[in-house]
Amino acid sequence: MAESSVSFLLEKLTWLLQEEVNLQRGVREDVQYINDELERHKAILMAADSMEDKDPELKVWVKRVRVIAQDMEDAIDEYYLRLVDHQQGKIRSYFHKILFGIKTMKARHKIASNIQGIKSKVEVILRRRPIIPDVASSSSQRFSSRLDSQGDALLLEEADLVGIDQPKKQLTDLLFKDESKREVISIYGMGGLGKTTLAKQVYDDPKVKKRFRIHAWVNLSQSIKMEEILKDLVQKLHNVFGKPAPGSIGTMNNDDLKELIKNLLQRSRYLIVLDDVWNVKVWDDVKHSLPNNNRGSRVMLTTRKKDIVRAELGKDFHLAFLPEQEAWSLFCRKTFQGNSCPPHLEEVCRNILKLCGGLPLAIVAISGALATRGRTNIEEWQIVCRSFGSEIEGNDKLEDMKKVLSLSFNELPYHLKSCLLYLSIFPEFHAIEHMRLIRLLIAEGFVNSENGKTLEEVADRYLKELLNRSLLQVVEKTSDGRIKTCRMHDLLREIVNFKSRDQNFATVAKEQDMVWPERVRRLSVINSSHNVHKQNKTIFKLRSLLMFAISDSVNHFSIHELCSSTGVKLLNVLDLQDAPLEDFPVEIVNLYLLKHLSLKNTKVKSIPGSIKKLKYLETLDLKHTYVTELPVEVAELKRLRHLLVYRYEIESYAHFHSRHGFKVAAPIGNMLSLQKLCFIEVDQGSRALMVELGKLTQLRRLGIRKMRKEDGAALCSSIEKMINLRSLNITAIEDDEIIDIHNISKPPQYLQQLYLSGRLEKFPQWINSLKNLVKVFLKWSRLKEDPLVYLQDLPNLRHLEFLQVYVGDTLNFNAKGFPSLKVLGLDDLEGLKHMIIEEGAMQSLKKLVMQRCGSFKNVPLGIEHLTKLKTIEFFDMPDELIMALRPNVGADYWRVQNVPTVYSTYWRDGGWDVYSLETFGERESDSNHSSAKRTRELPTLWKV
Known part of the structure; x- marks a missing residue:
């Protein structure tokens, strides 16, 4: 990664040489010399980065180059910081220029001294460069290779990891076994065998979801606390019911949480998956909250440790390494995109595969590295094989996999290496928010500009390349198919963490007795900040400071002390989420070089006007804080790209005032770099503010x-001028206020998401x-005309939701309409009595949700034509509709008999009762349970 450090430095050297910086005599020549020498050695450093692990002398040399590059970067940043500190506004006259030169004399003398010392070190270190084999040209070619148009075909599907058809059937049979007592099924084996993949495939099976309507998946890790595990389970169980978790869970102790979970599960057949159970005590603590309710409930565990399995007298399922033929099939499928291996490459490919030891993760990882190579030059493939070193039989399989995954890392271009190493700053149990990661990578300087693309689009492509190479996994996607959260596989994470520590890329402080490096540039603080201040031998030259799961009390949290120290003055990233x-x-406002500031999910109430001093700020994330107004000075942040200020007051998508935004009296139109602006409240001075928005053409x-x-x-x-707009969300001042946005003659053609909350006189x-x-x-549109007429021909519409949108009695889905729609939600359409689905309509629909449509008593005509429909959910719908769909006795059951899961949910006795079609007859019909006579928190189906 010395090449990466040097590349970042070269960009700053370019600035120092090109800008009109008043340097002392001879300094510019020294800077030019350092720039030229490092530029000349970039190709050599590329080769050295991939070879240093095998050559101790080379490794020491690379480390020295890295340190010199960082020292030079520090010198430039400290000089630049002094310039910013002294320069208040523009230099308007010759007198001001002279005065500024006097003020900065000390700073110029300091950088001159630093650069002369660095130049001497560069001369020495480059003279002592070890002999490096002539692989620079081939390395450069490898690192510059990019995924071609077939890249999307390389996206990893979970089912591709292992040949799991037979294991999946065996595991499903254990779940469906006719035993009323609660059964525990343990899936165990070495990391990377696909335990989680297998469990996820079974868990996501529609037949399994149909049998276990109450289900939850909980990810565990060695650093997560039992309290957090139990709270996570409570939250997920409430999500299944479509009801927010009670706010009181924040103050509950473990015993109270266990009792709450037990009560939630007592009346239902449930399936709970506990992924990556690492010791017996964790299982012992959790299992007491999972009742043996004699309803055929099941618990699945995945674990690497056999003692977990021995501790539970349930069923165990041991995963083995892939047999040779299955391993070869997987290797070819991922390396050659489903084609067979070319004959001239078969021998070398089988030798590479042998080193993977039948470990699915290793096979997929090396396949990702090989998939981008040309097929004609066998020498390139033999180099890959030889780079593993001599074949060592009988070694631990984990070591073989580390070699494979290390090669996958070494094959990455330097910008992707930086992105992958950066993931090591996140806690191991943390699902990484996709957009948060993109903003952080940009602030760190890891994203290169490309013509015609925003930095955000380039960063998104970087992450997709890591996905293509199977080095990153998607945890959750949005309903329209975008990545929401991601993570690394556990064992890949171990390797990346090792490389991060070895190269001093980032320091993770989560243990009291950890060994600190001599220097720290990126610091991730997990659980507590106390041990950071105990370090008196470590040199802090921080560029990034991130904190996760801080358990310190408000009185003992030491961010003030930390921000006052000299070690943070060069910070680019401060994430205090x-x-x-x-x-x-x-103290934050004195961090002049700050680019990324997040106070998300804190209790901060106001932002000072002095924030204007952060001239280089690109992201200000105040989501879910108590900030409701921004100072007028915020408009002076001309480089701000993401301004995110909002919070939820009531966790219900059906409550009109569920979200609060922010007010600002500033000339918002001056912030020309803004790409995201949400949610701004426009009820005061609104007309002028609407005109100001028209200046933000980058939104x-x-x-x-x-x-x-x-x-x-x-x-x-103003909207007509926002040609780059992708998402538009408009909420009226009250639910009966008309949103008058009909007169847009040139709508933004790239718009992907549209949210309108308020009255519409007619459909736009x-x-x-x-x-x-x-x-x-x-x-709350309350349209008199059928809105489907205007939406049915949209070719890419995947998710459509109506809430009090239409006052008519019939919705008609025409043939060939909504060709891409996957999710349809209809809520509180009180006048709706009929729904007609013509054959050929909504052919991609997978999920239909209907809620609180009190007049809708007839089964949708033509619903039998929706052959891809997987789930139908009814919330508070009339009994007549549900009874007509019951197996054997319902007149219209034949229309939905091929839909895997059909549920009906009602509020009863203070809780949500969930029924499948088969069990609905067990419910006593009671008119007192009609939706018109009950008041309670509505289910949360989707949140905008």
């Missing part, structure tokens, strides 16, 4: 709250021209 903060730390996402009817024309004019016809729309949420 979830930290116990109640006030904005005033990708815009969220507006409290809009008035009279401001519609001004907003329409410009919407049907948006061919890129994938998600449309309409709420």
Whole structure:
């Protein structure tokens, strides 16, 4: 990674040479010399990065180059910091220029001294460079290779990891075994064999979901606390019921949480998956909350340790390494995209495969590295095989896999290496938010600019390349198919963590007795910040400071002390998400070079006007804080790209005032770099503010709250100028206020997501021209005309939700309409009595949700044509509709008999009762349970 450090430095050297910086005599020549020498050695460093693990002398040399590059970067940043500190505004006259030169004399003398010392070190280190084999040209070619148009075909499907058809059937049979007592099934084996993959395939099977309506998946790790495990399980069980978890869980102790879980599960057949159980005590603590309710409930464990299996007298399922033929089939499928191996490569490929030892993760990882290579030059493939060293039989399989995955890492271009190493800063149990990661990578300087693309688009491509190479896994996707969260596989993470520590890329502080490196540039603090301040031998030259799961109390949290130290003055990234903060730390405004600031999920209430001093700030994340107003000075942050300020007051998508945004009196139109602006409240000075928004032509996402009817024309004019807009979210000031956005003659053609909450006098016809729309949420529209007419021809629409949208009695889905729709939600359409689905309509629909449509008593006509439908969920729908769908006795059961899961949910006796069609007859019909006579928190189906 010395090449990476040098590349970052060269960008700063370019600035120092090109800008009109008043350096002392001779310094510019020294800078030019250092620049030229490091540029000349970049190709050599590329080769050295991939060979240093096999050559101790080379490794020491690479480390020295890395340290020199960092020292030079520090010198430039400290000099630049002094310039920013002294320069208040522009230098308007010759007198000011002279005065500025006097003020910065000390800074110029300091950088001159530093650079002269660094130049001497560069001369010495380059003279003592070890002999490196002539592989620079081939290495350069490898590192510059990029995925071609077949890249999307290399995206890893979970089912590709192992040949799991037979194991899946065996495991499913254990779940369906006719035993009323609660059974525990343990899947165990070495990491990387596919334990989680197998469990996930079974868990996601529609037949399994149908049998176990109450289900939850809980990820465990060695660093997670039992309290967090139990809270996570409570939250997920409430999500299944479609009901927010009670706010009181934050104050419950472990015993109270266990009792709550037990009560939630007592009346239902359930399936709970505990992924990666690492010791017996964890299982012992959790199992007491899982009742043996004699309803055929099941618990699945995945674990690497046999003693977990021995501790539980249940069923065990041991995964073995892949047999040779299955391993070869997987290797070819992933390396050659389903084609057979070319004959001239078969011998070398089988030799490579042999080193994988039948470990699925290792096979997929090396396949990802090989898939981008040319097929004609056998020498390239033989180099890969030889780079493993001599074949050692009988070694531990983990060591073989480490060699494979290390090669996958070494094959990465330097910018992807930086991105992968950066993942080591996140806790092991942490599902990494995709957009958060993108913003962090940009702030760190890991993302190179490309013509015609934003930095965010380039960073997104980087992460997709890591997915293509099977080095990153998707944890969760949005309903329209976008990546929501991601993570690394556990064993790959171990290797990346080792490389991060070895190269001093990042320091993770989570243990009291950890061994600290001599220097720290990126610091991730997990659980507590106390041990950071105990270090007096470590040199802190921080560029990044991130904190996770900080358990310190507000009184003992030491961010003020940390921000006051000299070790943070060069910070680019400060991420304090979830930290116990109640006030904005005033020291932050002196971190002049800061690019990324997150106070998400803190209790901060206000932002000072002095934030204007952060001239280089690109992201200000205040989501789920108590900030409701921003100072006028925020408009001076001309480089700000992401301004995110909102919180949920009520966790219900059906409550009109569930979200709060922010007010600002600043000339928002001056912030020309903004790409995301949400959610701005426009009820005060709204007309002028709407005009200001029209200046923000770089906006990708815009969220507006409290809009008035009279401001519609001004907003329409501004939206026409937002040619880059991808997401538009507009909420009226009240649910009966009209949203007047009909007069848009040139709508943003790249718009993908549209959310409108408020009255619509008529349907905005410009919407049907948006061919890129994938998600449309309409709420409280109260239209008299059928809105489907304007939406059915949208070719890419995947998710459609209506809430009080239509007052008519019939919805008609025409043939060939909604060709890509996968999720349809209809809520509180009180007048709706009939739904007609013509053959050929919604042919991709997988999920249908209907809720609180009190007049809808007839089964949708033509629902039998939806051959891909997997799930139908009814919330508070009339009994007549549900009874008509019951097996054997329902007149319309034949229409849904091929749908794997059909459920009906009702509020009963203070809780949600969930019934499948087969069990609905057990429920006593009671008119007192009608939705019109009950008040309670509505289920949360989707949150915008």
